[in-house]
Amino acid sequence: MIRCYEDFGVIHENVPLKAKDEGVEDNFELVFSSQEKAIVVSVLLQGESGERLEEEVAELESLLRTLGVQAVGRTLQKRQKLTPNCYIGSGKVQEIKELALQKGAKLIVFDRNLSGPQVRNLEEMTGLVVLDRTGVILEIFSRHARTNQAKTQVEIARLEYLLPRMTGAWTHFQRQRGGGALQRGMGEKQIEIDRRRARDRISRLQKQLEQIRKEKATQRKSRSNELKVAIVGYTNSGKTTLMKGLTKSQIAPKDELFATLDTSVKTIDPRTRPKILLSDTVGFIRNLSHSLIESFRTTLEEVSEADLLLHVVDVSYAHYEDHIKVTNSVLADIGAG
Missing domain, CATH: 3.40.50.300 (P-loop containing nucleotide triphosphate hydrolases)
Known part of the structure; x- marks a missing residue:
């Protein structure tokens, strides 16, 4: 996931996408700080197995350890159904915020996948960085990719994951930072620019991946x-x-x-x-x-x-x-x- 605050070693979704160097092809970074503390959040819906959920949460904590992130707290909510705005109840969100502050955690990690609006709402309500399961897996993929093929596949997956999570990010950025060097009203325009650049980058990467696929097919044929x-x-x-x-x-x-x-x-x-x-x-x-x-x-x-x-x-x-x-x-x- 591409998001964070200035005092946390990650790029936030609220920050404009930039190439590493001027004149160099767009490179959308997914960076994740290690040696951080996290609160793990899970939801048990009616009819689901608590024992199976426990194994899923343990697996998520193992994923976090792979990144060097320590799970310092867990919280579980039993619900009839998920809420569209923030996934869990607002009272539970406040409880998680207090637990994170108590434990010194800067990350809140959900076992299930969240929508872009849910992530944004949760971050606004807690003032903390919110990740979901796919975001964690993507970062592991990014760290472990070695060949051009793997790196290309991971970057495509990251960009496709990021695209629906850009909505409203810039207006949220302005509220957090008080505008900074940004001009008022430029948020939605910047979102569209970032979306277009991300789609263009995906298109270029898919062409590169198709060429790699053909080369691999030739090798297998031999x-x-x-x-x-x-x-x-x-x-x-x-x-x-x-x-x-x-x-x-x-x-x-x-x-x-x-x-x-x-x-x-x-x-x-x-x-x-x-x-x-x-x-x-x-x-x-x-x-x-x-x-x-x-x-x-x-x-x-x-x-x-x-x-x-x-x-x-x-x-x-x-x-x-x-x-x-x-x-x-x-x-x-x-x-x-």
Whole structure:
């Protein structure tokens, strides 16, 4: 997510989008400060399982730890339905604000995804930075992307995530900063400028990604006579560890979520004929937005075109069946189920 205050090491959605350098192609930054404290907010709707919600919240806290953010408090609200204005009740918002001040937290992180207006309203009511699950995942993706392909896919996903969250941001900025160097009435104009630049940037990136896709397709075609096995599964389930063991490669597995974003292809045993190629790619997670899946479709084509899918499951999780369902659902979305 692209938002923050001047005393917090992040770019706020209320700040105009800028290129890094004059004359350089637009670069919309998504920056997130580490070693910060956060309050995690969850909602239990009627008919939902409290035990499953507990696991989802624990997973969100694990995502935050991957960013170096410490969850110093949790708050849960049971509701019949969500409110369109601020997602939860206004009384609960005030309670969260007081808890954050008490704990020294500058972040409020919601387990579910929020709309642009909900984020803006919550920030106005609390004076704190509000993030949702997708915003946290996007920042992890941004930090872990290494190749041009992964970086391009992540930037497309970030911009598509940001676009609907620009509404009213500049007028909110003027209220917070008392106008500063901005002229009155320029807010809505700046929003339209930023939106247009973001759409233009997305268009350019999609063309770049299409070229990358063609190059990857050519590479896969050159391996058409080889057997292709793709390792799939929930994030941090041990896929890279398995690949290291099977291929005897020097890959260094990491005990963190989304450590792998770029597809890695290794030969199991060079002596076999035909060769058996093993690929390790991005893991899946619950409540992954459709736009994120679409952005990584190029990477996941390695999975779609595999001769065999090797599904890795960590059965140490109490509800590992949920992880299996999530993986199968994403595979079905990309036509590999």
